[in-house]
Ligand code: SF4
């Protein structure tokens with residue numbers, strides 16, 4: 452497989468490293484930074500408050516040893532890495548955050564936030580566990596109002612409805628554009644590799660100038676489409692190449708040994724399902740300014756299809772739809788060690804895949820390189836099995 456790296460991709464692959472300097476410069480200009488961990492974080496409120504939002508999820512195994520001096524070893528690596536970075540002050544984004552937002556998602560994160568609040572000023576938002584329960588939306592809306600008041604008090608600002616409306620409309624515009632990245636996976640062969648999709652999604656959160664980020668993304672999308680139409684896409688035409696959907700949380704840290712490996716073995720990742728995947732990008736916030744903006748923001752975020760809420764039927768429906776729309780031949784469910792919500796929910800995902808008649812492979816891993824060989828062997832068997840099935844069908 453020929454994987455080219457068009458020039459505009461460099462902007463995103465280098466964004467995380469350059470982001471260290473960018474955030475330092477923002478602080479030197481007197482700007483305020485809000486660290487966050489989760490897709491439930493209401494970006495519109497943070498933007499309306501004039502804060503720069505940055506993701507703090509740990510992606511490296513290096514700070515885990517430090518974290519384990521206080522946290523149990525058999526805890527999800529993402530939680531340990533995030534806390535370890537804050538503890539040893541090895542992450543500039545955590546270091547420069549004026550406030551950190553946490554939501555009551557999984558138990559591990561909730562309890563880690565108690566310790567983190569000793570290191571950083573925090574605001575915790577109480578997320579309802581049952582998204583479809585009749586009083587959940589009301590409660591969640593009130594939580595977001597309290598969060599807004601908390602930011603107003605901390606930064607001595609006033610957040611008006613007009614500010615929220617502007618932020619809603621801008622974030623919607625960004626979502627529509629980001630969803631186009633996944634649309635590139637619908638092409639046959641795909642007009643972008645899954646590895647590059649992941650790198651863009653990862654890098655975009657470290658580009659703090661929103662106008663500039665929007666333009667850079669536009670350049671990539673245009674370039675991918677033009678290259679594909681000129682016969683210069685990243686994949687050679689091959690009707691039997693397995694088209695795979697990936698799901699899971701904390702993918703950035705394990706992408707090399709899973710996503711990249713799967714594509715080296717002859718498969719292609721066509722779409723990402725999950726909180727940072729296609730579903731969250733497609734679900735926009737209602738822009739009807741005659742309605743309370745806080746309610747409209749709450750309506751969107753209560754629908755994040757995360758395994759921490761129960762029952763998570765919305766996610767199962769979205770998986771079904773994504774399999775159909777992206778014409779997927781297989782499903783890779785990635786979970787992190789000790790992540791009970793996603794590990795348990797994998798059984799529901801398996802049932803959806805069974806219903807749709809496609810195979811699913813479940814890979815449970817952590818941030819260390821020790822299982823690379825074993826994962827490669829399993830992915831190879833998975834890709835070969837799907838390819839054989841497609842070849843047999845093509846010869847019928
Ligand atoms: S998987 Fe769930 S808890 Fe983790 S970032 Fe996504 S929405 Fe938040």
Ligand code: SF4
Nearest residue numbers: 527529557700787790
């Ligand atoms: S991967 Fe699972 S255990 Fe880890 S933070 Fe996310 S939901 Fe919690």
